[in-house]
Amino acid sequence: MFGASEDPLHQLVLEHGQRALHHADVLVLVVDGRDGLVPGDRAVAKVIRSLDSPVLLAVNKTDDRRAAAAVDEFHELGFEPVFPISAEHGTGVAELLDEIVKRLKERHRTDGEEAHAGEAAELGIAIVGRPNVGKSSLVNRLLREERMLVSDMPGTTRDAVDTILRWHRRAFRIVDTAGMRRPGRVARSGKVEAVSVLAARRAIEQADVVVLVVDAVEGATDQDGSIAGEVEQAGRGIVIAVNKWDLVKGQGPDFSADFDDKLRFQLKFLEYAPLIHLSARTGERTPKLLELIDTVAEARRTRVKTPELNRFVEEVTARNPPVSPGSRHVRILYATQTGIAPPTFIFFTNVATKFHFSYERFLVNQLRERFNFVGTPIRLQVRRRKARGA
């Protein structure tokens, strides 16, 4: 951040700041609203206008009425939009942060998450699970039933093959289907597991959404738990597909609910993952799986606007104030979403702190409910709001 005044140090700051200015991705010019537009502001504006970085103009101290009234003067500098803020009270800061993040994203569009944007975007789908749960059958069923245009193309690793599946206006790229068709059936117990976890990890890395396939007869195992952990850590979306449901259909009215309860208990930290019963053999509910994948992919890329997010923060903290391990009184001042895929939030607080584990979980669950983050992990950071001028 960079500011001006009529201070004799001004020229020095200007010179010293030059190097930083030339390397900045976004420049924020902070002016003092109480002083109104002063010649020093014009001088700095002139310098930074000649650089090729985007410039945001923040008029500070607008908690003061005189400063608030002076905001309009600053449009003369030609930087739009102008952000009236109060660093001391925190007003307007969230909007400014949002804009900074947006500009940064624009600058780095090609090397970051936004690379997914646009028409040609394909959604990477990894279908993972233990050998014999029906992964290959499921892929074949999806391809057949949806009468998709199918093409095999070389994947990134030597013998990996990706399959493209078109559904409505989406293109799903099912990653590493070759690895899937090569189950380690011959290996003795233990060895099979290790091999398929490795294969799964590679597929997960390339995916946006992971379908964890579980066998309806056998239920989930520890290995499913560790795959699920990989998915969560990698920040991928997830859907749990219980396959071979045709085999358990005559099991009585409670079977379904009991099965789900047990599965949810075993994969405890995946409570946010949608669960579907289906059959690759009969094709029952397989189209619904594609819908779920699509929903999760959308949720994972959802961006909440800062004002909306902060209304949420106000409501939630009014009902349930933050709990942190320290004894100091903690307040959440505002929050901003800094990323998608997976959605990532920073909560700014009055003091340096961590939230209590259970409070963090509470916030994540509330975010999930309010903004419909189905099937995606959510990342949350807590940061102390920097003191004025820092």
Ligand code: GDP
């Ligand atoms: P993968 O190792 O996970 O790819 O599993 P496969 O697709 O090779 O399937 C393993 C076995 O389960 C095969 O004999 C399939 O015919 C069978 N199978 C797959 N899906 C279903 C299903 O929905 N219902 C039933 N009854 N059998 C299935």
